[in-house]
Amino acid sequence: MKTIVTGGAGFIGGNFMHFVVNAYPDEEWICLDSLTYAGNLETLAPLEGKKNYRFIKGDITDRAFIFDLFAKEKPDVVINFAAESHVDRSLKDPEIFLKTNVLGTVCLMDACREYGIKRYHQVSTDEVYGDLPLERTDLFFTEDTPIKTSSPYSSSKGSADLFVLAYHRTFGLPVTISRCSNNYGPYHFPEKLIPLVISRALNNExxxxxxxxxxxxxxxxxxxxCKAIDLIVRKGRVGEVYNVGGHNERTNLEVVKTILRALDKPESLIHYVTDRPGHDMRYAIDPTKLETELGWKPEYTFDTGIPVTIQWYLDHKDWWEHIISGEYQDYYKKQYGE
Incomplete structure (x- = not known):
C-alpha cells in the first residue's frame, strides 16, 4: 500500500510519519509538505535513508502539481494533516487559512476522485464545535455536536470538514474524519502553549x-x-467522523504551573496578557464512538505524558533552538539543494 501524508513535516504529521514508517516497513510512505514556517524537515531526519519513506516538497493548493503527483505516484490512501493551525495567526491573516485549509482540501479530494483513491482521511479539530461553558463539566463534544466555530482557524477547518462529507455524499468519495483535542508531545512548534512554556522557562523568560x-x-x-488516526484509516467506517480525546482536562494556568514545577522555575515568570478575541472557554471530547467501534484507548494520561514531553525538550534543545533562531529553515537547502 502507498500512502501520501500531507503536512507530514509538521507537529502531528511528523509524529505520525515516525509511527507509521517504523510500524509498517512493507508499506510505502510519502511525506508531502510545502515547508511553511511550521514545517520542519529536521523533525523527519531520523527517517532519512529508510526504504519505505520519501519526502516531496509541494503545496496542496497547487492543482497542477497535485494532479501530476497523483498521476505519477498513484497512491492508495491520502491522509491530510496539512493546515494552517495557529489561532492567533488566523486573527491576523484569515485568508491563508481559507486557501490552505479549505481550497487545499478540495484540491486533494478532486485528485482523489480522479485517480480512484481507496481512502481519504481528513485530520480535523474539536475547535469546529465551538466551546463549552466552564460550569457545565458534564457536557462533552460528541460527533453529533453541531459545528459552531469561533475563530477564522476553526471556521476554515469546519468548512473543510463539510466539504469532505459533501464529497462523500455527492461523489461517493471514501472518506473519514477525525477531530482531536489539544495535542502535546515531541516536535511541537514553540509558538504553541506547552513548548512555549518549556522553552521560555528554561531561558528564564x-x-x-x-x-x-x-x-x-x-x-x-x-x-x-497518531495511533487513533491509523486505526480509523484502516478500520473506520467510510463517511464517518470520529472524535479523539484524552480525558485530560486542565486549565491553561494549571498546565503552565505544572511545567514550572517540573523545571523548578518560579511562578513569578507568569505574565498575564490581554485575552485574545473570541477565546473559547472549554474543550472536552467524548471519544466513546472510537473506543467502542475500534477499541482505541489512550496510553497516556496528562500526568504521565507531560514529564515525558518535558524530558524530550530537555534532551533535544538543538531542535527547538534551531527553530527559535530560524536555522531549521535551511535544512531543506542543505539536504536537497535549491
Missing part, C-alpha cells in the same frame, strides 16, 4: 498567559492521536 488562564483544554499525547 516571562511566560504569557491569556486572561486569567481559566480556559480549559483536553490534552492528548500526540502518539495516542
Amino acid at each position: 516571562s511566560i504569557p498567559v491569556y486572561g486569567k488562564g481559566e480556559n480549559v483544554r483536553d490534552w492528548l499525547y500526540v502518539t495516542d492521536h
